[in-house]
Amino acid sequence: MIYLDNSATTVAFSEVLETYQKTALRYFGNPSSLHGYGSEAEHLLRQARQSIAGILDIKANELIFTSGGTEGNNLAIKGVAYARRRRGNHIITTAVEHPSVLNTCRYLEKNGFEVTYLPVDNDGFVSLQDVKDASREETILVSIMHVNHETGAIQPVEKIGEWLKTREKIRFHVDHVQGAAKVPLHLHNSGIDLCTLSGHKFHGLKGTGMLYIREGVQIEPLLHGGGQEQNLRSGTENLPGIVAFAKALRLAYERYSEAKQALQTHKHELMQALRKREGMLINTPEEGSAPHIINVSISGTRPEIVIQALSKKDIHVSSKSACSARLQTASEVLDAQFGPGERAETGLRFSLGYNTTEVDIQQLLEALDEVVPEIRRVKEVKA
């Protein structure tokens, strides 16, 4: 089995599963309870928070646990928008964000906010100049992803953050879901006010995530209730998931830093090899992209057919965000990058993991050489 869909979800590290199991079965108390079971749970919660804070070089009170990336992005964007609506109603984001950012912004547009969706160039990059030009007196929030989930393009969030430091009124949110542990992003003194992470994208568990909220930044909660997580995220803490999240983050930092060179090599080889093939266009920029994502458009095919054909050979890849994979429409990301047309409709995404091997890449290429001509032939006959 060759799993090249690590941007959709990852296989949890075995150590992470052990941690989850141990916590779920032994420390099942509710951290808010006052008795021994509760205080042990609370202790583990605090430890996890401190460990994460140490890895990310932030303060322990600057992170809120969530149920995942989607909730984190919603909490950041809606949270800032509603907390700051008296100061302004303008939000800047990009056309290539994850649906959890785009659809939240679209919702806010229906509720009295104005949103600017910045374009990207042919390499998929947003420019600092565009951010500057779009910002105005009423701008309260800029939300730009770190690593694009479909193409792997790394947005210049550091540069944007640096500039936004001079814009006191604007809060800066970064969706770091795809970048976490794979592309370094320093939060401390970066101009970034909020940052989303998701556990199951770096070999943690589904249902876990966190939002970094810089000390002093005010947001409105999405969920009201028992007042957990500094009153910003009520609900009994998913303690086993949280402890597993902390473990996964630490291991992912280690393993991806070890695997970085190998990943770069695989990516480079795969891109080179694809480029040589007929009717294949690489959508991932050569420079300034994450080491684990390669996006390619294959003319004369439909991505879902290619995915199924590869799946039969036990090779698992995807086209776009899994969150919208079931809709048979063109990729919004590629559409923004290249305009509507075949290129945007035929994108395939290969996302590697720390344990992807040279052999995996070779087998992928061989399988593509087998299935693609056949798919093209059938399509032509039908046409």
Added chain:
Amino acid sequence: MIFLTDIYLDHAATTPVRPEVWQEMKPFLDGTYQGNPSSIHRFGREARAAVDAARMTIAESVGAGTEEIIFTSGGTEADNLAVTGAARAREHEGRHVITTEVEHHAVLHACEQLEREGFDVTYLPVTADGTVRVETVQQALREDTILVTMMYANNETGIINPIAEIGECLRGHEALFHTDAVQAYGMLPIDVASLQVDMLTASAHKINGPKGAGFLYVKKETTLHPLIFGGEQERRLRPGTENVPAIVGFGAAVQSLQKERETRAKTYGQLVAHLLTTLASEDVPYEINGIEEKRLPSIINLHFPGTSTEPLLAQLDLEGVAVASGSACTAGSFQPSHVLKAMYGEEDPRVRASIRISVGFGNDEDQMETAAQAIANIAKRQRKILTEN
């Protein structure tokens, strides 16, 4: 530290995962099945099938259709989705919401949020027996009432509200009816049609499932405003990659619950009865908060005259008996119970001298006896100290 001899009597706060639930979850944790249900390759399809199976089990358990079950991250989220989601979706039809003073904070604070948004919320009182009366609901109903939200059984007292009768009384009124059944689900058979509810909340970790999963039943053709936006998951009412292992665990917990609900209710009722008998034989005065006839078998709230809740809890903890004062969800701080205040009034001694005992998986008669003796000794000692001073 927790010791093996410790006695956990706080199953209303959270419950241990049952072994059979863990067994079902395991393949979704150990790498056997690890896909994203939205992925269209085989991995994704396996995960999708597992989520669908859990949804089927859960839908059947409340007499709902599978398309009427929305998975959430837990009870708090489901309550928030129901309360704010329904109110915001219907604000053009009216801005009046009815709830009670004794709801869980997830509902109460969601209602307070609605008030900040300009909704008018009526917080109904309860009687000293702990229940809300159907007539009280009837009287509070207005033409512009868009939502009535009332818990099925209270998390602090176990007292059961007449949800079916309230449902009946709301028939013919436009208001949507939501019930927080987080505590009731584990003990009472539930059928959404006979309760006549439009929405119902339940949570996995209260029924020996994992933390991080809950569901909201949403009756067909009920429109809600989502809290969270993103992908296409959960019919767009709750996007985000599904928490597959937790959902599978939830399904397994429900399956086991469906088989054993009656036996569990009976067993837990007997355990509570045993505790009360022991307390009586130890000659410690106590009173049950709320009406005995309308109580969940697993939860009991007891008043020990002449004692004080906080030291009572602390000393019981030292003795290895874990009980609670009320909802765990007040984030580790001790506050007098809003439920007991609503039942007896702010100044009643019950408000500051009561504890909640909730039994469940793993408890047995010996434990109840040991716990009752510890409670009796501590209560008597406290009573003595407090009366002497």
